[in-house]
Amino acid sequence: MKKVFFLAYFFTSFGLIAQIQKVGGSFQYEEVFIDTDDFQSDYLEKMEGSLAELKSPSELRLQIINDLGYYYHTRNLTKALLIIEGGLNEARDMGNSYWEGRMMVSQGAILLRMEELDHAQSVLTAAIENIPEKESWLLYTNLGYVYERKGMLGEAFSYASKVLEIGEKYNDPKSIAMAYSDMSNLFWKQRKFEMALTFGLKSLDLFEKRGLRDLDYDFTLHLVGQFYVDLNEPLKALSYFKKSVEFGERYGFYNNLSDSYIALVNLQTDLGEYSEAISSGMEALRYAELLDNEFMIMRSYLALGKVSNASGEYSKAVGYLESSLANIKPNFGDKFQLGMVYEELSKAHENLGEFKQALASSKMSDKLRQEVFTKEAEDKIALLQTEMEVAQKENTIKLQQVELSKTRELQLFYLALAIVAIVFLGLLYIVYLRKEKYSKLLEKRNQEKEYLLKEIHHRVKNNLETISSLLSLQIATIESPEFKQIMEETYSRVQSMGMIHLSLYKKGNLKKVEMKQFFEELGGFIVDTFDAESRIDFKTEMEPISLDIDVAIPIGLIVNELISNSLKYAFPQNSAGRITVSLEEKDASLLLNVSDDGIGMMANSFSKGTGFGRELIGLLTRQLDGKMTLVNESGTAFSFEFVLNKAA
Incomplete structure (x- = not known):
């Protein structure tokens, strides 16, 4: 695990506090959600206690301040910002540009969630020069969020693509998982639910392989649950929401808890569970108010407005939705969510007969929707998605080339060992080579024989197809019914052999x-x-059984004759029925049975037709040293017994 060590002289007395432990003469810090997730919701309070002991300026102190401030944004944005601003001043006083950049990324993330979108964008952009590319994925992730909240989905997708590129370049599963998670959210906003689910599940798979239940894993669980809601799979959605709530409560992720309860409102509303949906909406609002996050408060009221509309309580819906609008700033950037508020408000006013207000809200909803879902944004996302897929394929090819190169190097190594073995083994190795050469020659001849045999079967099949085609053409020109029947029977026999x-x-x-x-x-x-x-x-009432071609062709022709005979005579006047074939090996014999449930032998007689079929069956039966039995009861059944050693 990655740990940060500092000498004991930084501390006068220090016990075991939060994730900081004294080992020998130095202290080590297990980063939360990086080295470990084995703690409970009081981890932030314990980190604050640790920080009170770390009074001397140090990188360890800066690291804990950054983690403390960043994860406090899941509970109280105002406090989180104060912590980070204090850490930013300390980093600048120490002249530590790296931790200054890290603090700025955390500051931007907090400002973003406080709806200070332009300020957040400015801070995050300024931090780029201080952050190594390998660690810049969180910076670009939050820049993508800024553009998403501004309704610029194409630009947001480009930043998610950049995060994916960084993750693949440095083989970092966390950043790859984050990129897929953000892409899934953007596809969802475009109502591409299947695509959103695909990327969301890919993200969860990477998070789970990483083995740490962190803030972003928790949020992605919520996203996938929402995708299943929109795909009308409520049971699957509920299982993901339960997991998200479980982790949110364990670690105190108020923002994710509010998100998950909002999603539960949508699910319960779809299921007609309106009282449960209202309870979930109140939980979402409670966590949003604890967080002091105006955006989450606004969304919680929106969720309550939606369920009130669905349950027919339109006056309550108007109240909730107006409260939603009251909790946004004049420069509120998320036109997607704002458009949803006006859409629900229009429904409520319309059902209350307040058509003027309904029309105004509807126009505002349409205007905001058009600003978000532009063709330019959709085209840009499609282009970036294509580029991403091409890049992934190219990366796969490169990896395969590397593996191939390693394989070749390994082969050369073994070749060198073989040469050394030749020197030491001498004559013995020569004998081995001769045997190997003979073996390869024998194998080559066997392969050639197999190829020739395959080619023979191929050509026989082609010749039989040619004959079948000629017969088919000839049949079409024959007027004599008797001669036409003879040709059709011949055509069927040729087809039977061709199939084999x-x-x-x-x-x-x-x-x-x-x-x-x-x-x-x-x-x-x-x-x-x-x-x-x-x-x-x-x-066919039988188990799979394989026979040599010398046996298969005669049996195939016998079955062909009997099936054709049943179809011609057993079911007069186009009556319905069943034909059954079975073949089994028993006591050194092959037992063949062909039966139908037609009118029986009295009418279904071999005396009809040309008689060639009857003669052919007899000839083929004798060829296989077999005997035939006819049972004329509830139809017609022909049974054959062939001696297996003769048949084989």
Whole structure:
């Protein structure tokens, strides 16, 4: 952990106070939310006690003043500003430009939250020259907030992009997480909720990997909860709000607590829980008033006005919304929030029949919205987003190149070791090389054979497709029904064989065919050929089983004939039904079953048609040393048993 050490002579007596401990002859400070988060909400009071003991000028004292002032802005802005201004004077008296810059960043953050936007911008800009680039992410984050509050979303996004660039350059997960969090908030303000959620979750992932529950992690939890509210996922939203409130109460983050309760108002309002929403709004207002933050007070009254509108209490809504407007300064910069106040005020006046006031509020809301959501800002954000994504891809490529370079260096190292081994092993290594050469030659030949076999299957598949195409063209010109049926059956058989070769070529296994998938594809093809998809339910009731091609092709042709036969004869007058195929291995045999629930063998007879199909099935069954059984009950079922060693 990073710790700051100072010699004991700075202190006359000092025990264990807050995060400062005496170790041997020196003192060490564990930075809050940097080195540790293992403390409770009284950590600021303990730090104040520590500061009272640190009377001599030192960097440790300046560091504690800065942390104390910065984190006090989560509870009382006026006190926080006084602490930082005192620290700023001390840093200047010591001539310490680094801590002067750090104090100015904290001062800017506080002024921003006190609605002194121009003053905050001036202070933050002046601090740039005193802060090392590696640590400048907090400065640019707050400059982005200034522009966000001024309604200049494009400029705000450019600062978030700069923070991301700094984080990636120095591999700092905290600054990257902050950049993603700020980008998510800006996307949300543009009502791009899906994009906002994507960036918010990326931010939370980085915060959680960092392992410290700090102010910004807490705020991002609140943001993601709000995104889920707008995406109509209230249960997910509630879980994030609960986490945010839990951490806010533990560490006394009044600003985040006010934010989270405002978001809860929106959620509870959407769910119709109006009394709970009012209670949440009052909690938000309580924390905002403790914080003495006019912006949060203004937003709390806005939330109360929204829930009052939703519950039909329009007079109360007007009162809350006018209180919201009363808590802003003349130069209030956040046109987004101000526009929302006037939008709700317009609704309340309209429902009270006060149409003149409603119209005036509506016009003001539209004017403010147009000033915030300009096409220029949207285009700038889109451009910056594209540039950011390109930069991330380029960075990924660079990292891959570095890894590749390391891999090559490692390969060269192993090559050098191999050369040394050659020198020491001599003849033994030569024998090894010969064996290796023979092995590679054998592997190469196997690969060539495999390639040739794959090419054969590919060409057979192509030739069968050509034959199928020729048959299809020929069928279209045949007028004789009997001859046309013969050609269609031939076309189906060619397609069946072609499917097997296609399966071998595509799946990479050049010797075996997975029969369950093959039957499903074959059955689907034949049913489609007969234009029977809507009335015939084709099923394969079997587990996956792979067969050699010498077995797969005959079985495939048998199944092709039987499915075609069922479709032609088992379901007259386009009646509906089911055809089922199964294949299993049992006791050194292959058991094939093809059945339908059609009209049965009395009508579904092999005597119909050309008779070639019956002869083909018999020939193929004998080829596999099998036997066929016909069951003519509740349809027709053909069962085959093939001796496995002959079939294989």
